[in-house]
Amino acid sequence: MLGWFKKKFGKKEDQIPASDQEHTGQTEPDQPTPSRAAEISPQPIPIVREDTQETSTSIEPQLPPQSLPDLTEQQASPGKKETSLFQRLSERLAKTKESLVYRIDTLFLGKKEIDLELLDDLEEILITADIGVNTAQELLDEARRKVKRQELSDPQTLKKVIKEKIRSFITESDRPAELVMPAQGPFIIMVVGVNGVGKTTTIGKIAHKFTNAGQSVLLVAADTFRAAAVAQLKIWGERNKVQVVSQKEGADPSAVVFDAMDVALAKGYDVVIVDTAGRLHTQVNLMEELKKIKRVMGKKIAGAPHEVMLILDATTGQNAISQAKLFNATVDITGLTLTKLDGTAKGGIVVNICRELKIPIRFIGIGEQLEDLRDFDPDEFVEALFQEQENL
Numbered sequence: 001m002l003g004w005f006k007k008k009f010g011k012k013e014d015q016i017p018a019s020d021q022e023h024t025g026q027t028e029p030d031q032p033t034p035s036r037a038a039e040i041s042p043q044p045i046p047i048v049r050e051d052t053q054e055t056s057t058s059i060e061p062q063l064p065p066q067s068l069p070d071l072t073e074q075q076a077s078p079g080k081k082e083t084s085l086f087q088r089l090s091e092r093l094a095k096t097k098e099s100l101v102y103r104i105d106t107l108f109l110g111k112k113e114i115d116l117e118l119l120d121d122l123e124e125i126l127i128t129a130d131i132g133v134n135t136a137q138e139l140l141d142e143a144r145r146k147v148k149r150q151e152l153s154d155p156q157t158l159k160k161v162i163k164e165k166i167r168s169f170i171t172e173s174d175r176p177a178e179l180v181m182p183a184q185g186p187f188i189i190m191v192v193g194v195n196g197v198g199k200t201t202t203i204g205k206i207a208h209k210f211t212n213a214g215q216s217v218l219l220v221a222a223d224t225f226r227a228a229a230v231a232q233l234k235i236w237g238e239r240n241k242v243q244v245v246s247q248k249e250g251a252d253p254s255a256v257v258f259d260a261m262d263v264a265l266a267k268g269y270d271v272v273i274v275d276t277a278g279r280l281h282t283q284v285n286l287m288e289e290l291k292k293i294k295r296v297m298g299k300k301i302a303g304a305p306h307e308v309m310l311i312l313d314a315t316t317g318q319n320a321i322s323q324a325k326l327f328n329a330t331v332d333i334t335g336l337t338l339t340k341l342d343g344t345a346k347g348g349i350v351v352n353i354c355r356e357l358k359i360p361i362r363f364i365g366i367g368e369q370l371e372d373l374r375d376f377d378p379d380e381f382v383e384a385l386f387q388e389q390e391n392l
């Protein structure tokens with residue numbers, strides 16, 4: 001399978017993101033020889049973006065779009081599908097829209113000019129929608145400057161300024177968001193996060209994306225803390241018809257990963273997704289365990305894990321930022337997935353995450369179903385957030 005990729009696309013070493021370059025450099029004594037490590041040049045995965053029917057890569061796709069089936073509404077025509085996917089995102093963001101955009105509209109209703117009181121009220125709305133104090137401050141500073149210079153006088157224009165500033169916070173820090181897989185050897189994704197944020201569910205959804213894109217996937221149950229965790233991953237394995245490597249409850253997670261790497265290499269899997277037990281970012285011992293798991297991967301496969309994905313639950317609001325900082329300090333997070341955006345008014349956290357963390361958001365979770373994991377597209381997100389109100 002990977003040979004096929006190499007044949008199709010060739011090497012693309014110039015596309016190695018900084019994070020992967022760091023990993024490739026972590027050669028340990030018992031790792032493969034440098035020549036083998038050099039072969040592991042990352043490549044963007046040829047996964048079809050849900051809405052565009054294009055690959056998420058900058059490499060010209062050589063595969064006809066129909067051979068990479070999409071996740072959702074497969075029978076719909078592209079135009080219709082685009083609209084319905086966008087509508088669904090917009091609907092799922094309803095609570096955040098209420099807490100942010102609709103409140104701004106209510107505040108601006110009937111107002112003819114921008115005064116200090118209005119800006120103070122606006123600041124409160126931004127902060128309570130979990131955009132973050134500093135981010136809100138920066139946003140308002142720009143508005144105040146424009147008002148002072150008499151470049152901005154009516155509230156509707158102010159709303160547009162807010163929207164564009166939010167867009168710039170997200171777009172400036174969110175590129176590149178594509179997952180980049182090596183040209184050779186399995187693409188190892190290690191999934192981490194605090195308890196209950198949606199790690200296992202997200203793994204099931206990501207596996208679905210990869211299998212739909214024609215990749216062979218192996219799931220690894222390195223959450224040995226609870227028997228139920230293994231069972232849960234096995235259910236996702238069955239749903240996706242993919243193999244799950246597991247051991248008994250209480251086994252050393254590093255040992256599970258060690259064996260799983262052998263399975264991945266022996267059977268030539270394209271993608272390996274490792275589920276880890278939920279842990280509080282403040283639990284030092286458990287965080288150390290993550291380091292060990294990561295080390296074991298790197299010893300078995302040079303450059304692994306190629307992606308350390310932190311799952312954040314949007315409903316936790318600002319706490320997500322401190323979680324990310326501590327996980328990042330321990331295992332160098334390379335990508336984020338933000339789950340449960342469908343059930344929260346705290347979706348403004350996306351803006352703060354982008355501004356504060358500068359770690360790309362790969363996916364967003366907008367529901368519990370298999371197809372409810374969206375590629376994160378900053379423009380689409382901003383448009384969906386502000387959409388309905390603009391149409392009024």
Ligand SMILES: Nc1nc2c(ncn2[C@@H]2O[C@H](COP(=O)(O)OP(=O)(O)OP(=O)(O)O)[C@@H](O)[C@H]2O)c(=O)[nH]1
Pocket residue numbers: 193194195196197198199200201202223229276277278279339340341342343364365366367368372
């Ligand atoms: N509404 C909604 N629910 C979600 C989303 N993602 C996950 N969930 C739900 O969140 C709950 C917890 O998900 P899990 O995948 O078990 O979380 P976990 O991080 O693996 O949990 P632990 O292994 O116990 O740490 C489940 O009920 C999921 O269905 C999402 O995007 N939206």
Ligand SMILES: [Mg+2]
Pocket residue numbers: 199200201223229275276278
């Ligand atoms: Mg789990």
